[in-house]
Each structure stands twice: as C-alpha cells, then as structure tokens.
Amino acid sequence: MSDGAASPPVSTAAASKGAVRPRDAAALILIDRSGGKSRVLVGRRASGHVFMPDLYVFPGGRRDPLDHARPFASDLDPLVTARLLAACRRPMTARGARALALAAVRELGEETGLHLAPPSSAPPLSTLRFVARAITPPGPPRRFDTRFFLTFTDEVGVDPGAIRDSRELLDLRWLDMSDISLLNMPDITKVILGDVIDLMKADPSLRFGSAVPFYVLRRGQFVRHML
Numbered sequence: 001m002s003d004g005a006a007s008p009p010v011s012t013a014a015a016s017k018g019a020v021r022p023r024d025a026a027a028l029i030l031i032d033r034s035g036g037k038s039r040v041l042v043g044r045r046a047s048g049h050v051f052m053p054d055l056y057v058f059p060g061g062r063r064d065p066l067d068h069a070r071p072f073a074s075d076l077d078p079l080v081t082a083r084l085l086a087a088c089r090r091p092m093t094a095r096g097a098r099a100l101a102l103a104a105v106r107e108l109g110e111e112t113g114l115h116l117a118p119p120s121s122a123p124p125l126s127t128l129r130f131v132a133r134a135i136t137p138p139g140p141p142r143r144f145d146t147r148f149f150l151t152f153t154d155e156v157g158v159d160p161g162a163i164r165d166s167r168e169l170l171d172l173r174w175l176d177m178s179d180i181s182l183l184n185m186p187d188i189t190k191v192i193l194g195d196v197i198d199l200m201k202a203d204p205s206l207r208f209g210s211a212v213p214f215y216v217l218r219r220g221q222f223v224r225h226m227l
Contacts (some may be wrong), residue, residue: 020138020140020141020142020143021143022135022136022143022144022145023062023063023142023143023144023145024062024063024100024144024145024147025060025061025062025063025103025144025145025146025147026060026061026063026100026101026103026104026107026146026147026148026149027057027058027059027060027061027104027107027146027147027148027149028058028059028060028104028105028107028108028128028148028149028150028151029041029058029131029148029149029150029151029192029193029196030058030059030108030114030150030151030152030153030158031150031151031152031153031177031196032152032153032154032160032174033152033153033154034153034154034160037176037177037178038176038177038178038200039160039174039175039176039177040058040174040175040177040193040196041058041059041112041114041160041163041172041173041174041175042056042057042058042172042173042175042183042185042189043056043057043059043111043112043165043168043169043170043171043172043173044056044169044170044171045057045168045169045170046167046168046169046170054184055184055185055186055189056171056175056183056184056185056189057169057185057186057189058148058189059104059107059108059111059112059169060103060104060107060108060111060146060148061103061107061110061111061168062103062144063099063100063103064103064106067099067100067102067103067106068095068096068098068099070099070102070106070122071122072098072102072122072123072124072125073117073121073122073123073124073125074124074125074126075098075125075126076097076098076101076125076126076128077126077128077208079208079209080101080128080129080130080208081094081097081098083130083209083212083227084097084100084130084147085097086212086227098125100147100149101125101128101149102123102125104128104147104149105123105125105128110166110168111166111168111169112163112164112166112169112172113162113163113164113166114158114159114162114163115158116151116156116157116158117156124156127151127152127155127156128149128150128151129149129150129151129206129207129208129210130147130148130149130150130208130212131148131149131150131192131195131196131199131206131210131212132147132148132192132195132196132212132213132214132215133145133146133147133148133212133213133214133215133227134146134148134188134192134214134215134216135215135216135217137217137222138217148192150196150206160174177193177196177197177200180193180194180197188215191215192213192215195213211226211227212226212227213225213226213227214226214227
C-alpha cells in the first residue's frame with residue numbers, strides 16, 4: 001500500500017460523520033541527486049485500489065505488526081526518534097518509532113524493488129530523515145497517520161536504474177523536483193514535496209533535527225503544525 005497521505009480540506013459536516021480510525025503508516029521519499037538535478041521516486045497507484053487509485057505517490061504503506069521485530073543495521077538518529085515521538089495520538093516507544101521507519105523501508109522494496117541493503121542484510125536506518133506527518137481527514141473508507149521519511153540514493157548505495165513496477169505501484173519514475181506539476185498527485189503529496197524542496201534550498205544536506213510539518217484536520221480546517 002502506498003503512502004496514506006491526507007486529503008484537501010473537508011467540511012465540518014463531513015468530519016462529523018462516523019470516522020474511520022487512522023492506522024499508522026510510513027512512506028519513503030527517495031531522492032537521486034547524482035545527475036546534477038534532484039529527482040524523486042514516485043509511482044502510480046493501481047486502478048483497483050480503494051485508496052487514491054491512479055494517483056502518483058511516494059512508496060509506502062501501513063505499519064505491519066512484524067515491523068517491530070525486523071532487524072536493522074543502524075538505528076535512527078536520536079533527533080529523528082525524538083521528532084517521531086512528539087505529539088503522538090497514543091503513547092509510542094522508540095521501538096514503535098523504529099518500526100515506522102522499517103515499514104517505509106520494507107514498502108520501498110516491495111513496491112519498487114529497491115533496497116537500502118542487500119535482501120539478505122539488515123537495512124541501515126541512520127540516514128533516514130523525518131520530514132513530514134499527515135493524517136487522512138474523516139470521509140475516505142481508509143485513513144492513515146503517515147510519517148514521511150527521506151534519504152538519498154547515494155547515501156544508501158541504491159542504483160536508480162534498478163526500479164521495477166509492482167502490483168502496488170505502476171509507471172515508476174524519477175520526477176525532476178524542479179517541475180512537480182506534470183503528474184496527477186494528491187494535494188498533500190505536492191504540499192509535502194514542496195516542503196522538501198524548500199528545505200533542500202535552505203540546507204541541501206537536510207539536517208536530522210529540522211522541525212517537521214504535521215498536517216491534520218482541526219475543527220473542519222486542514223492545518224499545519226510544526227513538531
């Protein structure tokens with residue numbers, strides 16, 4: 001399942017209806033900066049999906065219970081863990097925060113064929129930045145509380161040419177980040193990608209301790225908080 005990004009603002013009436021509880025999810029924003037221009041990996045969700053069919057998104061999906069027990073070669077930066085634990089709806093441990101990162105890495109492999117380590121090895125988490133969080137507003141049949149992680153292909157030794165389509169994501173492509181208007185994306189995906197572009201302009205290395213935008217519906221309005 002691809003990134004469970006939030007949707008545009010909805011009315012208070014829509015929000016008052018019986019809401020589906022958001023499920024924890026994670027997405028991985030993978031950036032290739034090897035060719036002089038920064039490119040981001042996106043793919044189109046299959047038409048048969050209930051959630052966001054035919055839209056271009058980042059690889060990602062909901063956290064699986066097994067993600068808590070998956071091995072890892074290096075842990076998240078402490079600053080990343082601290083941001084992940086901030087403003088949680090329910091108490092979360094460092095292990096739970098790590099499971100979100102492992103979910104993002106797992107989904108990347110399942111949906112694109114790219115791995116942060118050889119399939120027989122544990123992936124490193126130490127290069128992952130936490131760059132955004134978004135909760136799907138009430139209304140859709142499925143809702144997600146998605147944490148967006150980011151890393152660069154050269155930091156993890158990923159070959160950009162090794163991508164392959166899957167049943168979850170089709171037409172995988174590296175999108176030039178200087179023109180993100182060419183594809184049909186959810187509004188929240190465009191917003192978060194715009195945030196990343198602004199961050200990279202200010203600091204191309206993307207430091208781990210940067211404040212994280214959190215997009216959520218409050219009193220019928222879609223708002224942005226900083227974690």
